[in-house]
Amino acid sequence: MHQMTSEQAIARLGKRPPVAASKLLGSEPLEIDAARSFARMAFLGKAEFCTAQGVLHGGFLSAMMDEAMAIAATAAKNFDYVVPTLEMKTSYLAPVPPGRLIAEGQVVKAGQRVVYLEGKLFNTEGALAATATATAHFRKALWK
Amino acid sequence: MTAPLSGPAALLRRQQQHDRGPAARLLGHQLTAMDTALGTVEVEFLAAPHLFNPLGMMQGGFTAAMLDQAMVDAVTALTDLQYHVVMQAMQCNFLAAIGPGRLLCRASMLRQGRSTAFVEARLFESAGELAATATAVTALQPAIPH
Numbered sequence: 001m002h003q004m005t006s007e008q009a010i011a012r013l014g015k016r017p018p019v020a021a022s023k024l025l026g027s028e029p030l031e032i033d034a035a036r037s038f039a040r041m042a043f044l045g046k047a048e049f050c051t052a053q054g055v056l057h058g059g060f061l062s063a064m065m066d067e068a069m070a071i072a073a074t075a076a077k078n079f080d081y082v083v084p085t086l087e088m089k090t091s092y093l094a095p096v097p098p099g100r101l102i103a104e105g106q107v108v109k110a111g112q113r114v115v116y117l118e119g120k121l122f123n124t125e126g127a128l129a130a131t132a133t134a135t136a137h138f139r140k141a142l143w144k
Numbered sequence: 145m146t147a148p149l150s151g152p153a154a155l156l157r158r159q160q161q162h163d164r165g166p167a168a169r170l171l172g173h174q175l176t177a178m179d180t181a182l183g184t185v186e187v188e189f190l191a192a193p194h195l196f197n198p199l200g201m202m203q204g205g206f207t208a209a210m211l212d213q214a215m216v217d218a219v220t221a222l223t224d225l226q227y228h229v230v231m232q233a234m235q236c237n238f239l240a241a242i243g244p245g246r247l248l249c250r251a252s253m254l255r256q257g258r259s260t261a262f263v264e265a266r267l268f269e270s271a272g273e274l275a276a277t278a279t280a281v282t283a284l285q286p287a288i289p290h
Contacts, residue, residue, distance in 0.1 A: 020196045021203035048166045057167030058231045059209020066205035082197070085204035089235040141198070 003035045004078075012079050013071065016141075025060070027067055030102070037076040037107035041068045045098045045124075055095040058130070062090045065119030065132040068105030073115045073136055076107050081138040083115060088134040099124035113137050155180070159221040164213070171195075171210055172246075178221050182252070185221050187214040189247045191270070202242040207267065210249060211236055211278035215263040218251035219282050227284040229261070234280035245270025259284050 004012065009032035019027075026044025033039075041064070049060040066085055073083040101121060108116040119132035160175050172190025179185075187210075195206040212231055219229045251265035260283055267276040 017198060019198050019203075020194050021206065024194050048170055050165050050167055052163040052165035053228070054165075057165070057209060057213070058234075059171075059206070059212040060167060062208040062212070062234075062236075063203060063205025066203065066208070082199060084197075084199070084201075084241065085238050087235065087237045088204065088208060089233070090208065091233040092231055095230075139199075 006031050006033060009034050009075055009079075016079065021063065022067060025064055025067065029071065032071065032075050034075045034078075037072050037110065039068050039071040039075060039105045041071060041103050041105070043101050043103055045096060045101045047098055050098060053095075055097055058090070058092050061092065061096060061121050061130045062088065062132065064101065064103045065090065065105070065121050065130065066134065068103035069117040069119045069132065069134050070105070070136065072105035072107050073110065073117060073138075076110050076115070077138060080141055082141050083136040083138055086114075086135045086137055088132055090130060090132045092130050094123070094127070094129045096121070096123050096129045102126070152178075152180070155224075158225070159217075162220065162225060164217075167209070168213055171206070171213060173213055175217055175221070180222060183218075183222055184250060184252045185214065185218045187217055187249045187251065189249060191242050191244050191247055193244065199241070200243070204236075204238050207238060207242060207276050208234070208236045208278070210247065211265045211267055211276060212280070214249040214251040214265045214267075215278065215280045216282065218253050218263050218265070219256075219261045219284070222253045223256065223261070223284065226287055228287050230283040230285055232260070232281045232283050234278050236276060236278040238276050240269065240273055240275045242269045242275050247275075256284075
């Protein structure tokens with residue numbers, strides 16, 4: 001099969017129905033490499049995602065990495081599937097102040113039904129601030 | 145002015161008044177019960193459309209956010225607000241899809257050390273079915289005066 005360019009993949013992703021969770025996170029695809037099963041996304045770490053200490057709530061960083069990993073997984077299968085997460089482990093390396101953040105998702109191994117994933121989250125300075133691994137499964141998308 | 149509460153009710157009230165910031169509000173967070181003897185807290189969340197994925201179910205990341213918040217709550221409450229509790233690492237299992245509704249999360253502190261605490265949580269969807277579980281390691285830092 002002819003591999004999509006990153007621009008084609010991002011355009012393909014944009015044809016999916018709007019996703020509330022992605023909108024909330026200010027999700028924006030920067031690079032989708034279907035051949036490498038890799039996605040790099042920008043997210044908005046908003047003030048409303050913060051704890052009382054004024055840093056981003058870890059769960060929202062998980063949500064960002066979850067999304068980047070899901071995009072990487074769906075890119076590996078031409079965006080024909082959705083990928084509900086079965087389990088995820090997150091390590092929070094440092095507190096993350098609000099701002100524009102980058103998350104990367106990478107497929108480690110995609111089987112017929114199960115996919116193993118890695119995620120990374122970088123703060124506004126570009127320093128690695130959180131990491132994740134996840135296991136998800138492919139489910140046929142409800143749209144074409 | 146109501147009469148001042150005492151005992152467990154006062155303890156719970158104090159924990160409920162502790163400011164958790166805007167992220168908890170976005171998740172519809174509410175601490176509803178705590179049992180210091182069992183080392184357990186109960187927290188309610190609201191699964192609402194702004195947290196949903198293309199399947200109309202909660203995006204796993206937000207499920208993780210709820211488990212995260214409940215586990216931090218458990219350690220914060222059961223150490224009586226002595227520490228600023230920071231999540232270090234957590235692992236979540238997503239057992240079932242979560243649709244819209246009020247969710248119950250039960251979180252238990254398993255072991256408190258000098259500078260870390262181990263904690264686990266179970267999240268039940270609105271019909272009462274177990275939908276997600278988590279375990280975590282948290283850091284106990286000296287509390288910011290409040």
